Amino acid sequence: xxxxxxxxxxxxxxxxxxxxxxxxxxxxxxxxxxxxxxxxxxxxxxxxxxxxxxxxxxxxxxxxxxxxxxxxxxxxxxxxxxxxxxxxxxxxxxxxxxxxxxxxxxxxxxxxxxxxxxxxxxxxxxxxxxxxxxxxxxxxxxxxxxxxxxxxxxxxxxxxxxxxxxxxxxxxxxxxxxxxxxxxxxxxxxxxxxxxxxxxxxxxxxxxxxxxxxxxxxxxxxxxxxxxxxxxxxxxxxxxxxxxxxxxxxxxxxxxxxxxxxxxxxxxxxxxxxxxxxxxxxxxxxxxxxxxxxxxxxxxxxxxxxxxxxxxxxxxxxxxxxxxxxxxxxxxxxxxxxxxxxxxxxxxxxxxxxxxxxxxxxxxxxxxxxxxxxxxxxxxxxxxxxxxxxxxxxxxxxxxxxxxxxxxxx
Amino acid sequence: xxxxxxxxxxxxxxxxxxxxxxxxxxxxxxxxxxxxxxxxxxxxxxxxxxxxxxxxxxxxxxxxxxxxxxxxxxxxxxxxxxxxxxxxxxxxxxxxxxxxxxxxxxxxxxxxxxxxxxxxxxxxxxxxxxxxxxxxxxxxxxxxxxxxxxxxxxxxxxxxxxxxxxxxxxxxxxxxxxxxxxxxxxxxxxxxxxxxxxxxxxxxxxxxxxxxxxxxxxxxxxxxxxxxxxxxxxxxxxxxxxxxxxxxxxxxxxxxxxxxxxxxxxxxxxxxxxxxxxxxxxxxxxxxxxxxxxxxxxxxxxxxxxxxxxxxxxxxxxxxxxxxxxxxxxxxxxxxxxxxxxxxxxxxxxxxxxxxxxxxxxxxxxxxxxxxxxxxxxxxxxxxxxxxxxxxxxxxxxxxxxxxxxxxxxxxxxxxxxxxxxxxxxxxxxxxxxxxxxxxxxxxxxxxxxxxxxxxxxxxxxxxxxxxxxxxxxxxxxxxxxxxxxxxxxxxxxxxxxxxxxxxxxxxxxx
Numbered sequence: 001x002x003x004x005x006x007x008x009x010x011x012x013x014x015x016x017x018x019x020x021x022x023x024x025x026x027x028x029x030x031x032x033x034x035x036x037x038x039x040x041x042x043x044x045x046x047x048x049x050x051x052x053x054x055x056x057x058x059x060x061x062x063x064x065x066x067x068x069x070x071x072x073x074x075x076x077x078x079x080x081x082x083x084x085x086x087x088x089x090x091x092x093x094x095x096x097x098x099x100x101x102x103x104x105x106x107x108x109x110x111x112x113x114x115x116x117x118x119x120x121x122x123x124x125x126x127x128x129x130x131x132x133x134x135x136x137x138x139x140x141x142x143x144x145x146x147x148x149x150x151x152x153x154x155x156x157x158x159x160x161x162x163x164x165x166x167x168x169x170x171x172x173x174x175x176x177x178x179x180x181x182x183x184x185x186x187x188x189x190x191x192x193x194x195x196x197x198x199x200x201x202x203x204x205x206x207x208x209x210x211x212x213x214x215x216x217x218x219x220x221x222x223x224x225x226x227x228x229x230x231x232x233x234x235x236x237x238x239x240x241x242x243x244x245x246x247x248x249x250x251x252x253x254x255x256x257x258x259x260x261x262x263x264x265x266x267x268x269x270x271x272x273x274x275x276x277x278x279x280x281x282x283x284x285x286x287x288x289x290x291x292x293x294x295x296x297x298x299x300x301x302x303x304x305x306x307x308x309x310x311x312x313x314x315x316x317x318x319x320x321x322x323x324x325x326x327x328x329x330x331x332x333x334x335x336x337x338x339x340x341x342x343x344x345x346x347x348x349x350x351x352x353x354x355x356x357x358x359x360x361x362x363x364x365x366x367x368x369x370x371x372x373x374x375x376x377x378x379x380x381x382x383x384x385x386x387x388x389x390x391x392x393x394x395x396x397x398x399x400x401x402x403x404x405x406x407x408x409x410x
Numbered sequence: 411x412x413x414x415x416x417x418x419x420x421x422x423x424x425x426x427x428x429x430x431x432x433x434x435x436x437x438x439x440x441x442x443x444x445x446x447x448x449x450x451x452x453x454x455x456x457x458x459x460x461x462x463x464x465x466x467x468x469x470x471x472x473x474x475x476x477x478x479x480x481x482x483x484x485x486x487x488x489x490x491x492x493x494x495x496x497x498x499x500x501x502x503x504x505x506x507x508x509x510x511x512x513x514x515x516x517x518x519x520x521x522x523x524x525x526x527x528x529x530x531x532x533x534x535x536x537x538x539x540x541x542x543x544x545x546x547x548x549x550x551x552x553x554x555x556x557x558x559x560x561x562x563x564x565x566x567x568x569x570x571x572x573x574x575x576x577x578x579x580x581x582x583x584x585x586x587x588x589x590x591x592x593x594x595x596x597x598x599x600x601x602x603x604x605x606x607x608x609x610x611x612x613x614x615x616x617x618x619x620x621x622x623x624x625x626x627x628x629x630x631x632x633x634x635x636x637x638x639x640x641x642x643x644x645x646x647x648x649x650x651x652x653x654x655x656x657x658x659x660x661x662x663x664x665x666x667x668x669x670x671x672x673x674x675x676x677x678x679x680x681x682x683x684x685x686x687x688x689x690x691x692x693x694x695x696x697x698x699x700x701x702x703x704x705x706x707x708x709x710x711x712x713x714x715x716x717x718x719x720x721x722x723x724x725x726x727x728x729x730x731x732x733x734x735x736x737x738x739x740x741x742x743x744x745x746x747x748x749x750x751x752x753x754x755x756x757x758x759x760x761x762x763x764x765x766x767x768x769x770x771x772x773x774x775x776x777x778x779x780x781x782x783x784x785x786x787x788x789x790x791x792x793x794x795x796x797x798x799x800x801x802x803x804x805x806x807x808x809x810x811x812x813x814x815x816x817x818x819x820x821x822x823x824x825x826x827x828x829x830x831x832x833x834x835x836x837x838x839x840x841x842x843x844x845x846x847x848x849x850x851x852x853x854x855x856x857x858x859x860x861x862x863x864x865x866x867x868x869x870x871x872x873x874x875x876x877x878x879x880x881x882x883x884x885x886x887x888x889x890x891x892x893x894x895x896x897x898x899x900x901x902x903x904x905x906x907x908x909x910x911x912x913x914x915x916x917x918x919x920x921x
Contacts, residue, residue, distance in 0.1 A: 275785070285764050292720070293774040294774050
């Protein structure tokens with residue numbers, strides 16, 4: 001409803017006519033910069049930086065443990081990794097114009113299958129079976145939505161409850177756990193333990209610097225000015241380089257963070273640089289136009305459901321491996337955090353717009369809040385209220401503020 | 411004294427947009443009571459902007475607006491509405507889930523949903539315009555022409571003295587248009603309302619209006635009494651040059667007419683039908699280099715036929731052969747085999763509104779502008795967008811413009827342009843010239859002939875039969891989902907086509 005209204009407003013503001021003779025020579029690059037640095041495009045990053053600064057200042061003022069320590073920051077990454085993985089896939093499904101409320105149930109059920117079968121079948125077959133459960137759930141969701149043409153919100157609201165119900169039947173309402181030491185070792189190796197990333201960060205920072213400079217030089221050699229992509233890459237490399245320098249070569253993160261980074265990079269790459277990504281945005285932007293352009297809309301939308309449920313299953317496996325057990329109420333309500341991350345990242349609930357990277361920033365924002373509450377010892381009672389207000393404020397900024405052109409890169 | 415004063419008067423109105431576009435460069439406009447005032451202009455001439463200023467949706471940047479002799483500044487449509495200016499937009503903003511009565515009195519400030527006086531007032535309104543419609547019917551169930559009438563009822567119900575009608579007949583069939591004309595005349599002559607009638611159709615402007623203002627490039631280039639004008643002068647004022655438009659297309663066609671008959675079949679349609687959309691069995695053959703026109707009124711099954719051929723209708727059955735090979739029923743396969751569809755509703759079906767021009771242009775054939783078929787190269791895509799702009803003379807500053815900022819005719823050109831960069835053999839064009847100005851229309855019709863000359867096949871649907879007579883080699887007439895006649899262009903006239911396409915409707919009127 002709000003989106004429809006904004007479109008109307010935006011339309012009212014849009015000139016119907018295109019001037020053939022530019023009346024006022026305005027630098028297009030200036031406008032581009034203004035758009036890119038505007039709240040709509042960068043809001044989530046500004047909010048994240050602002051929040052980190054506020055929490056850091058308050059916690060040091062109150063004499064709490066150092067908020068900006070490497071350990072704490074990597075902890076935030078670790079805590080947000082499961083949500084992050086699901087939120088990335090959720091972004092893709094939202095971009096195609098659909099919706100999936102069943103992710104948390106799928107994750108919990110996949111986790112239960114994994115715990116329940118890992119001792120009997122072995123660790124990897126258990127993982128495989130859990131992933132299979134995810135993929136099948138995605139196919140079921142997607143097929144009902146796409147072939148019976150029932151609204152995705154309603155279908156996944158149903159499967160949210162139904163899959164949780166299947167899980168209850170499977171576990172008989174009790175917690176499942178693993179006691180076989182061999183399997184426990186495998187789980188530990190899979191989920192726990194930290195991976196040093198100092199060197200990798202240096203390499204990535206260097207590559208970004210080279211890439212940014214290369215784009216800038218290529219642009220400059222054609223007489224162009226500095227373009228935003230180049231500036232972003234250079235700036236990013238400086239920030240990353242500084243961080244890894246401060247953290248030292250021994251800085252390490254939990255394995256789920258590596259999984260998150262890998263999954264996020266792959267999806268970002270696909271959404272930004274491949275024909276598949278372009279078509280996904282087109283399908284969400286105007287499904288009928290995409291269909292009449294020869295794009296197999298059904299398949300793209302169905303595959304988004306499969307991706308979403310598979311990512312949820314993987315997150316469920318990670319969750320179960322972390323606790324070495326699972327209880328029937330595990331991850332209840334997690335889907336809301338996942339969707340909130342995507343919304344904070346500026347993903348449109350009506351399809352066609354969204355960005356994987358910003359969704360990740362959204363997830364980090366939410367977990368930075370949680371972490372800040374913990375570290376400052378503020379009552380957890382306020383947490384829900386604050387988080388809710390942040391989500392609404394973000395949605396308000398995206399709807400009211402700035403340019404209506406939406407992000408179409410991963 | 412007050413009677414001499416125009417009801418509404420615009421003096422040197424200028425509208426500049428923040429992005430630097432100068433949509434209006436000083437427009438004068440006088441609208442008198444009891445007169446139908448025609449507003450004409452090509453796409454991008456500033457008509458829409460002017461209407462929005464009149465209706466209060468935009469403030470004017472410079473210049474003044476006088477309403478009944480007093481200078482006014484409106485900051486939102488409600489104020490204009492309250493003073494007596496009602497605007498009926500092309501896309502009629504009625505609530506489809508409410509009844510006709512409720513829609514007409516939606517703006518009333520009473521407490522109750524139903525007021526006993528509404529029924530009586532509705533009947534009075536109906537008799538004022540001489541048109542009856544069931545007040546309890548849901549607006550969503552009405553035909554588009556009837557909705558148009560409901561919008562008019564709503565406007566006079568709210569006490570409007572000036573009614574701005576933005577292309578009210580663009581999507582109407584002939585009989586529905588006649589009703590609009592009659593109502594418009596009645597409103598002026600017996601009710602003394604003023605009407606600003608915006609239209610692309612020169613003949614209806616000639617027939618209906620008392621005065622005309624023509625806009626071109628943001629200026630009013632002509633202001634005259636309709637009785638002093640003819641269509642040729644109007645057209646000249648609109649495009650700024652003499653149009654030999656359709657004649658040029660016709661002669662282009664005539665030069666090649668003989669070759670078509672002997673050409674080999676390109677597209678064969680066999681037993682194609684779709685009960686879901688009431689499309690009766692269709693059988694025909696399209697030859698290499700041939701243009702088939704489909705003549706039919708709204709609801710005659712013409713769009714449904716194109717969608718069925720293109721594999722976009724999942725309920726359709728039958729065979730479509732291209733170069734002797736059957737095309738499976740899927741839009742993906744159809745495009746791969748070499749079919750292209752330019753759908754009727756360009757923004758809803760043809761374009762991704764938030765994509766730039768270049769992103770829309772390359773959508774069907776991303777592989778061709780990609781590295782290793784998987785990775786689209788932006789530079790190549792933008793080049794293609796620039797080429798589309800050049801080839802179809804799209805009025806756009808650069809390929810980076812977002813398509814929903816383009817005017818109708820230019821957006822239409824983009825929906826065609828996206829098919830021009832690969833090996834398409836058959837083009838299915840659904841009303842490609844609806845609601846666009848003469849210049850763009852001629853460009854598109856010439857393009858159709860160029861495509862045919864290069865060995866493509868074209869099936870073109872249009873409500874304007876004179877266009878079909880100019881551009882097509884053969885015309886198939888459709889009515890109620892059936893083929894009711896087939897003529898070579900040389901053997902038929904517009905009159906005959908209208909009669910064949912519309913006789914069913916006439917019979918209905920007799921009952």
